[in-house]
Amino acid sequence: MGGFQDxxxxxxxxxxxxxxxxxxxLGFCVxxxxxxxxxxxxxxxxxxxxxxxxxxxxxxxxxxxxxxxLAVGAVVAVGIAVERLGIRPSRSQxxxxxxxLTIGISIVLRGIMKLVWGKNRMAVPPLVDDIPFRIAGxxxxxxxxxxxxITALVIVLLVFFFHRTRLGLAMRAVASNQTAAMVVGIPVGxxxxxxxxxxxxxxxxAGVLITPITTLSYDVGVLLGLKGFAxxxxxxxxxxxxxxxxxxxxxxxxxxxxxxxxxxxxxxxAFVVLLLVLFIRPKGLMGx
Amino acid sequence: xxxxxxxxxxxxxxxxxGLTVFGISLLLLxxxxxxxxxxxxxxxxxxxxxxxxxxxxxxxxxxxxxxxLGHAAFFAIGAYGSAIGTTTFGLPVWPVMVAVALATALVAxxxxxxxLKLSGHYLAMATLGFNIVVYTILVQWDVVTGGPSGxxxxxxxxxxxxxxxxxxxxHYLVWTFAMLALLLCLNLVRSGVGRGLAALAEDETAxxxxxxxxxxxxxxxxxxxxxxxxxxxxxxAHCYAFVSPDSFGIFVxxxxxxxxxxxxxxxxxxxxxxxxxxTLLPEWIESLESFKDILHGLILVLILLxxxxxxxxxxxxxxxxxxxxxxxHA
Numbered sequence: 125m126g127g128f129q130d131x132x133x134x135x136x137x138x139x140x141x142x143x144x145x146x147x148x149x150l151g152f153c154v155x156x157x158x159x160x161x162x163x164x165x166x167x168x169x170x171x172x173x174x175x176x177x178x179x180x181x182x183x184x185x186x187x188x189x190x191x192x193x194l195a196v197g198a199v200v201a202v203g204i205a206v207e208r209l210g211i212r213p214s215r216s217q218x219x220x221x222x223x224x225l226t227i228g229i230s231i232v233l234r235g236i237m238k239l240v241w242g243k244n245r246m247a248v249p250p251l252v253d254d255i256p257f258r259i260a261g262x263x264x265x266x267x268x269x270x271x272x273x274i275t276a277l278v279i280v281l282l283v284f285f286f287h288r289t290r291l292g293l294a295m296r297a298v299a300s301n302q303t304a305a306m307v308v309g310i311p312v313g314x315x316x317x318x319x320x321x322x323x324x325x326x327x328x329x330a331g332v333l334i335t336p337i338t339t340l341s342y343d344v345g346v347l348l349g350l351k352g353f354a355x356x357x358x359x360x361x362x363x364x365x366x367x368x369x370x371x372x373x374x375x376x377x378x379x380x381x382x383x384x385x386x387x388x389x390x391x392x393x394a395f396v397v398l399l400l401v402l403f404i405r406p407k408g409l410m411g412x
Numbered sequence: 413x414x415x416x417x418x419x420x421x422x423x424x425x426x427x428x429x430g431l432t433v434f435g436i437s438l439l440l441l442x443x444x445x446x447x448x449x450x451x452x453x454x455x456x457x458x459x460x461x462x463x464x465x466x467x468x469x470x471x472x473x474x475x476x477x478x479x480x481l482g483h484a485a486f487f488a489i490g491a492y493g494s495a496i497g498t499t500t501f502g503l504p505v506w507p508v509m510v511a512v513a514l515a516t517a518l519v520a521x522x523x524x525x526x527x528l529k530l531s532g533h534y535l536a537m538a539t540l541g542f543n544i545v546v547y548t549i550l551v552q553w554d555v556v557t558g559g560p561s562g563x564x565x566x567x568x569x570x571x572x573x574x575x576x577x578x579x580x581x582x583h584y585l586v587w588t589f590a591m592l593a594l595l596l597c598l599n600l601v602r603s604g605v606g607r608g609l610a611a612l613a614e615d616e617t618a619x620x621x622x623x624x625x626x627x628x629x630x631x632x633x634x635x636x637x638x639x640x641x642x643x644x645x646x647x648x649a650h651c652y653a654f655v656s657p658d659s660f661g662i663f664v665x666x667x668x669x670x671x672x673x674x675x676x677x678x679x680x681x682x683x684x685x686x687x688x689x690x691t692l693l694p695e696w697i698e699s700l701e702s703f704k705d706i707l708h709g710l711i712l713v714l715i716l717l718x719x720x721x722x723x724x725x726x727x728x729x730x731x732x733x734x735x736x737x738x739x740x741h742a
Contacts, residue, residue: 161533162537216720220477224712225713231712232706235706235707235708353537391544392544396541398541399541399542
């Protein structure tokens with residue numbers, strides 16, 4: 125029975141982390157679909173979410189229900205600022221230049237975080253009660269259930285956004301053919317800014333959800349973000365269902381390899397599998 | 413009829429690259445006689461070692477339009493390969509260096525062959541993932557690599573009785589390698605292969621139509637750049653006699669990329685400048701410790717926004733335009 129109980133525990137932990145990776149992967153996809161680049165600042169949106177949550181709770185003394193949406197909102201604002209100040213003024217539209225720009229912005233954001241919040245590790249209390257309940261012997265934290273529910277809700281909202289709202293449809297139009305979108309009068313510039321706002325929101329949300337589980341510091345988003353990136357590629361870059369599948373798949377894989385092989389190499393497992401997938405099925409699981 | 417003065421200028425113009433290389437070599441030859449501060453020499457040696465990595469990386473980024481965010485991993489393979497080969501196994505230094513370079517070529521081939529079939533971010537991710545894997549192994553596999561505390565006791569390089577064991581001797585050793593690599597890269601970009609590569613960076617489809625074998629060209633340059641990085645790693649290990657994982661993380665890879673961008677993608681001469689600037693920058697702004705990262709990133713962002721060709725090319729172009737405009741008005 126112990127074996128099954130462990131397995132269940134690992135699977136649940138994997139899905140929880142996978143949900144976070146999926147959120148980050150979706151953020152990568154949104155920007156990739158509208159601008160065609162990998163936005164490396166996505167990893168810092170994740171750290172920033174946690175940082176703002178920490179400040180809201182401990183510097184301003186706000187309750188969790190207020191601090192959480194405020195923190196996500198603040199990262200949305202950062203996303204917009206990044207597009208407005210860092211990407212839009214670019215003289216060159218060369219993808220290489222734009223990608224390196226996001227790397228530069230990422231370094232600046234990390235520097236600012238280090239300056240404002242310092243290098244120390246910080247902790248944030250759990251979103252909800254931290255007394256675990258048991259399913260078939262496996263201990264499950266309400267926190268993890270909350271993460272899964274919020275992620276699921278966000279995905280439903282995203283589907284609604286992309287299929288039913290003007291802005292969402294405009295974003296899909298720009299994603300499929302920018303020139304054609306421009307011709308029919310879609311404000312492409314504004315859509316690009318919106319994609320950064322959305323990417324900020326998704327990254328920030330991933331950040332506020334994960335921080336109560338791990339400790340927080342200015343560079344916590346880097347590894348998480350890169351795994352989100354890996355998840356996006358695993359699923360087939362740019363594909364939304366792929367991002368979710370890739371995220372959950374990666375989370376499961378990591379948790380199972382940590383449980384049954386070695387937790388020292390947990391971070392490696394994700395990237396080794398990613399490299400293998402790239403070699404065997406380069407367009408990812410859901411890629412065209 | 414050409415006057416003697418015209419002939420002289422023509423000669424200087426015709427041989428400007430060779431003369432510049434010769435001039436820099438001459439300066440490098442006498443510099444240790446003037447510079448007595450080993451700390452400054454040490455910094456310059458580090459620039460030479462990094463320049464080896466960045467020269468190759470710049471060929472790859474500037475001439476194939478691809479991104480590698482994992483060159484610190486090839487640097488690591490060179491360093492740890494040399495360290496383990498010469499210390500743990502007690503093998504002779506120079507053959508180990510050659511063997512490690514060859515092994516790195518095979519590793520680069522294994523990483524590059526599948527990833528280079530795809531464009532842009534796939535290779536960025538594959539190389540980044542590869543870097544994380546290599547770094548984690550360096551930290552975790554402590555029986556072999558020494559773990560987080562590093563690997564000590566690596567022997568110095570030597571040619572017969574001449575042992576490279578102080579900053580002045582390192583200077584001649586590493587700058588010889590750096591200048592040879594510079595000459596190699598200058599020659600490469602001016603050869604037929606290089607012109608094919610330039611076409612490739614400009615427009616992949618057009619280059620293919622003109623008969624450039626895109627995949628083969630990309631892979632060749634990728635492997636060459638990895639081998640240069642490994643060579644730099646070996647030199648690094650033998651000069652410092654000590655290596656630790658800190659020198660080989662993904663942020664080091666990012667720094668290499670910044671050096672390329674600051675110097676100018678595709679500009680061989682810019683490489684030297686970019687490498688020197690980014691290596692020296694932390695020394696100059698030491699008093700601004702907490703602003704260091706922000707400044708680092710801002711420099712990259714501002715250059716990309718306003719001089720996307722890099723500082724050297726950008727400024728030279730700006731001056732040329734100014735002169736041309738001046739002539740036009742006159």
